[in-house]
Amino acid sequence: MPENRLWIGALGGVTEIGKNMYFIQYGDDIIVVDCGSKFPDESLLGIDLIIPDISYLLAHPDKVKALIVTHGHEDHIGGIPYLLKQLNLPLYASSLTLGLIESKLKEHGLLRQTSLHRIDSESILDFGSIKVSFFRTNHSIPDCLGVVFDTPEGTVVHTGDFKFDMTPVNRQYPDIHKMADIGKKGVRFLLSESTNAERPGFTPSERLVGTHIEEAFQKADRRIFISTFASNVHRLQQIVDAASLTGRKLALLGRSMVNVVGVSQELGYLNVPDGMLVEPAEAAKLPPHEIAVLCTGSQGEPMAALSRLANSSNRQMEISTGDTVLLAANPIPGNERNVARIIDNLYVLGAKVIYGSRSELHVSGHGSQEELKLMLTLMKPEYFIPIHGEYRMLHHHRLLAEAVGVEGDKIFLLKNGELVESAGGVVRQSGRVPAGQIYVDGLGIGDIGNVVLRDRRQLSADGILITVITLSQSDGRLLNEPDTISRGFIYVRNSDKLIEEINQLVVATLEKLNQADLGQWNVIKQTLREALGKFLYEKTKRRPMILPIIIEV
Amino acid sequence: MPENRLWIGALGGVTEIGKNMYFIQYGDDIIVVDCGSKFPDESLLGIDLIIPDISYLLAHPDKVKALIVTHGHEDHIGGIPYLLKQLNLPLYASSLTLGLIESKLKEHGLLRQTSLHRIDSESILDFGSIKVSFFRTNHSIPDCLGVVFDTPEGTVVHTGDFKFDMTPVNRQYPDIHKMADIGKKGVRFLLSESTNAERPGFTPSERLVGTHIEEAFQKADRRIFISTFASNVHRLQQIVDAASLTGRKLALLGRSMVNVVGVSQELGYLNVPDGMLVEPAEAAKLPPHEIAVLCTGSQGEPMAALSRLANSSNRQMEISTGDTVLLAANPIPGNERNVARIIDNLYVLGAKVIYGSRSELHVSGHGSQEELKLMLTLMKPEYFIPIHGEYRMLHHHRLLAEAVGVEGDKIFLLKNGELVESAGGVVRQSGRVPAGQIYVDGLGIGDIGNVVLRDRRQLSADGILITVITLSQSDGRLLNEPDTISRGFIYVRNSDKLIEEINQLVVATLEKLNQADLGQWNVIKQTLREALGKFLYEKTKRRPMILPIIIEV
Structure with a gap:
């Protein structure tokens, strides 16, 4: 590829929600924007996390000048440790974003080796052919940035995630005048986020949620439990304010809640009155109307605090009749059933539960159609x-x-x-670089492929049937009864007769093979798999994985 | 239990959505209402269907006088074949309900042996101590009945599923005067359905959907594809009407659509103009503006017609640029992602897609809060x-x-x-009968229990590792290298070294065992499972099922 061209591309984040990662390249300068992760859907059995394929960057390590991070959500920062393990590059992010990334790097033992740069909306960075500046946006986490790239092929704007909240909780107003200036000077390319592009209207301000939280706190006469996304520091602030107003102490349940409250207090994004935070054990001793509990698990995660509270399996606190539970988050698609189960359990415990879109305890962090049009109008991109x-x-x-x-x-x-390419003012879609899903499973990164997943799918639906046959090394004769074991296929107590029939079929199948075939283990295994598969499907209409093992003695 | 008591209970349908099955018993007379099935959630790996536990009925076969079916939805009829295979009892249902049950019984080879009785809202049945009558309700399928039981302990009313549609498509108006009469005479117990009890207001009439379908048909200038629940005959009628109005022929895709259209045409519930229905192959040859296609798959089912059309893998028809696709059904919780994927694929094909609650192509078949209050007010139960x-x-x-x-x-x-019991006018909750989830997996009914499911869950997440050791029958000596195989655990090409380490660990572990332990296979297996499990978790942070197999030669 010749040098004097601009390329714009995504390594993750288009035609999907999650693992955002974009890059801008001019000649030998590559700037990466975000490096997110994504949660697997239910078809990716056993997979913990999905991260972007970064092989294009690994192929050009000297060209990659910087990683700029727009904000601290997992779909924008979750892949960073995996990237930094393979490519040591300087990272630029605003204060809170950096704070959240640092906790992550600490966990992965990467904190010391990484060159971290704190920026804000006034920063200007110079990476050779590309100059970078920023503008402030609103979202469901503080300290979000849009990014402006000045390149020889014109200005490229990346919005990051945004809404236009004209009454933001933390008074970080959107840089609307700066956006207008950028647009006025001329934007060649706009990359703008599309989460709510199907939704008409204008997303309500986060303050709306605050009003309803305050109302609920005023009404409650016993304990209050409230669950939301830990990273929504604006909402956490409004919860702190409501607790303060109604004279309640606040206890935190859940690791990520403790972590985010810690980081954002330390960095000045969350103001908690002195003495308000109490340990859960201490909170449990206070009168019910003097305590509010802020907990993780608003998405119904089975191991998180809210789920444990609903199952009465949290060791530190319990929910009893007359307590109020607020779900200040809408379920993300795919999580509805888990959240519904928790609400059911909370009602069984006698709690008053406030949830669902009608409760207005949640607003989106993403701009709706009118806001997307406002951004397009401000930037008026070519x-x-x-x-x-x-x-x-x-x-x-x-x-x-x-x-x-x-x-x-x-x-x-x-x-x-x-890729979109701009060369001497001529713009076209042209070429591509590797991109895809890299699966993280335990300590393995990218070691789980389609074969393993296909096996897991078959195992998950119908289990496995293993039959071990012991052959004589000298004459290929069957030495023992076959040894047949199943797992996840059929209830063992019901299967004695079936196992016996299978063993008979194994012996009969082997007897039918001629001497030449008996020398070829692949032929034996294939023949057994077919015979047993057919027999078991007729008997049970199930298709367990069939694994013949040959032992030669 | 003494004879002169009334019992009311559910074998399925409370604290769940699905597998509805209720019963009313007075003395030696048991009347069953509905026998539905339920689809498993994603945690029930490999399970095809869930049906109610009917062991209480099987324990009293002589007392069970009748199965009354309120309407033809799967959550009310899906368990009938499994019930009738174990208990031959007379079945009472209205015309369309009976038509749909008959197709089901034919499939299961039960049609001839079953005594089927066609009833309508005017029928009166006498089962000894219990007299039964009916009233007509509206729902998303025609021919729905509420049931009135006159017993020595007073009147029991079971609403079936209902809404109050004052402008029903098929002019089957709700029997509101009859309901008022029943209430006036006095209802002791009301059993009323709760699906939309969280939803304020009044559910709109099915006619609203018709208006929007007609509008979409008027606007479309190429092919129209429309997907909805096959059983919603009212909606099918409105689709037929819109096609008729706009001069389009209608093709059917999907087995259940062909079945329901056939049954409801035959029984007079669906009026299709002569010559309007065409085979898909014929439809494919017609000009695009002369054809509409009615297809299954509105819930995103991967094997159904709409999904195949969206993947361009339907053999009979294809969707091309400018075609209109209507999704006249909202996704049931749990199906959102599959439906979203289909919409994405349809847009990629260039179709105009009309979907989502704002399109008003779907209304619920269940009454909202005002309708539930209307029913409670009409019946004024004690x-x-x-x-x-x-x-x-x-x-x-x-x-x-x-x-x-x-x-x-x-x-x-x-x-x-x-159970709720009424004896001599004294009512209390008292006692219980067996109830639970029976899993259908292939041909097996109830043979999959928690052990098999737990195994499937472990297999699905981390796969299996099998190690076969061959011991000498004479002295317990290891005869061969261990033979270790994994499936669904780790990609085989990356695992050669790991397998070697595992084999070394197996040998080392066996060497540490003393002679006495070597005689006890359970001890050998347990020791190997622990050693390998610890080693693999440290190496991979995964927990495959570990299955040591001992062969003695």
């Missing part, structure tokens, strides 16, 4: 690349861009890895 | 048992009942199997 969304969201964002005047053929809906 | 719902729904239904004047201590929130 070219538009909708990012951060599944295909239908990108599609709807395209329609919004067309509605405010961007020409249809200047909008690119990219897949991960696909 | 005792109330909310049924058909998860705990939070039953809880909210209880609050509604209290709001319209039912006394709090006369409301029973039952678990499956728990």
Whole structure:
């Protein structure tokens, strides 16, 4: 590829929600924006986490000048430790974002070796051919940045995640005048996030949630339990304020809640009155109307605090009749059933539960259609690349861009890895770099592929049947009865007769093989798999994995 | 239990959505209402279906006088074949319900042996101490019945599933005057469904959907594909009407769609103009504006017609740029991701997709809070048992009942199997009968229990590691290198070294055992499981199932 060209691409984050990772390259300078992770869906059995494929960056380690992180959510920072283990590069982020990344790097033993740079919306960075500046945006976590890249092929703007909250809880107002200036000077390419592109209107201010939290605190006469996303520091602040107003102490349950409250207090993003925070053990002794408990688990995670409270299996606190439980978060698609189960259990305990969209205890952190149009109007880009969304969201964002005047053929809906190129002012979609899903399972990164997942799927549905046959080394004769064992296939107490029939079938199948076949273990195994598979499917309409093992003595 | 008592209980359907099955017993007369099935959630690996535990009925085969079926949805009829295989009893249902049950019994080879009785809202049945009559309700399938039981302990009313649709598509108006009469005469116990007890207001009429379907048909200039629940015959009728109005032929894709359209046409519940239905192959040849395709798969089922169309893997039809796709059904909780994936794929194909609650292409078949209060007001029961719902729904239904004047201590929130008893006018919750989840997996009914499921869960997350050791029968000496195989654990190409280390560990572990232990296979196996489990967790942070197999030669 010639040097004097600009490339824009995503290594993650388009046609998906999660693992955001974008890059801008001009000549020998590559700047990476974000490095997120994503949670696996239920088809990826046993997988803990998905991270982006960074092989393009690993192939050009000298060109990668910086990782800029727009904000501290997992889908933007979750992949950073895995990236830094393979590629040591300087990292730039705002104060809170950096605080959250540091806890992560500490866990992975990477803190010392990494060059961390604190920036804010006024910072200006110079990476050779690319100059970088920033603007402040609002989102469901403080300290979010949009990024402006000045390149020889014009200005590229990456919005990060945003909404336009004109009454933000922490008074970090959106840099709307700066955005207008950027747009006025001329934006060649806009990359803007698409999460709520299907949603009409304007997302309500986070303050709306505060009003309803305060109301609920005023009404409650016994203990209050409230669960939300730990990273939503604005909401945590409003919970602290409501507790303060109603004279309640606050206890924290859940590791990530303790961590985020600690980091954001330390960095000045969360103001908690002195003496308000108490340990759960201490809280348990206070009168019910003097305590509020802030806990993790708003997505129904089975091991998190709220789920344990609902099952009465939390060791430190318990929920009893008349307590109020607030779910200040909507379930993310896929989590509805787990959350519903928790609500059921809370009602069984006699709690008053306040939940669901009608309770207005949650607003989105992402701008709706009118806000996406406002960003497009402020930036008035020549070219538009909708990012951060599944295909239908990108599609709807395209329609919004067309509605405010961007020409249809200047909008690119990219897949991960696909590139938009600008060379001497000529823009086109061109070429691609490797991109994909890297699975993290335990300590293994990328060692689980389709074969292992296919096996796990078969094992999960119908289990396994193992039959061990012992052959004589001298004449290939069967020395023992076959030894047949199953797991996850059929209840053992019911299977004695079936196992006996299987063993008979194994012996009969081996007897039918001729001497030449008996020398070839692959032929024996394949023949046994087919015979047993057919027999078991007819008997049970199930297809366990069948694993013949040959032992030669 | 003495004879002169009334019992009311659920074998399925309370504290859950699905597998509805209730019974009313007076002395030696048991009447069963509905026998539904339920789909397993993602934790029940490999399970095909869940049905109620009917052991209480099997213990009293002579007392069970009848199965009355309120309507033809799977959560009310799906368990019938499994019940009838074990207990041959007369079945009473309205015309369409019976039609749908008959297709099911035919599949299971049960049609001939079963005594089927067609009833309608005017029928009166006499089962000794219990007389049964009916009233008509509206729901998302025609021919729904509420059931009235006259017993020596007073009148028991079971609503079935219902909404109050004052402008029903098929002019089957709700029997509101009859309900008023029943209430006026006095209802001792009301069992009323709770699906939408959390939802304020009044559920809109099915006609609202018709308006929006018609609008979409008017606007479309190429092919129309529309997917909905096959059993929603009202909606099918409105689709037929829209096609007729806009001069389109109609093709059917999907087995259940073909089945329901056939049954409901035959029984007069669906009026399709002559010559309108065409085979998909024929439809594919017609000009795009002359065809509409009605297909299954509105819940994102991966093998159903809509999913295949979206993946361009349907053999008979394909979707191309400019076609319109209508999703006339909301995703049931748990199905959101699959439905979203289909919408993404449809946009990639260039289709216009109309979906989501804002499109108003779906209304619920269940009454909202105002309708539940209307039913409670019409029936003005002395005792109330909310049924058909998860705990939070039953809880909210209880609050509604209290709001319209039912006394709090006369409301029973039952678990499956728990009984309400009325003896000589004295009512109390008392005793229980067996109730639970019976899993259907392939041909097996109830043969999968917690052990098999626990094994499947472990296998699904981390796979299995099998190590075969061959011991000498004479002296317990290890005869061969251990033979170690894994599936679903780790990618084989990366595991050569690991397997070697495992084999060394097996040999070392066996060497440490003393002669006495070597004689006890359980001790050998347990020791190997512990040693290998610890080693593998340290190496990989995974916990595969470890299965040592000992062969003695």
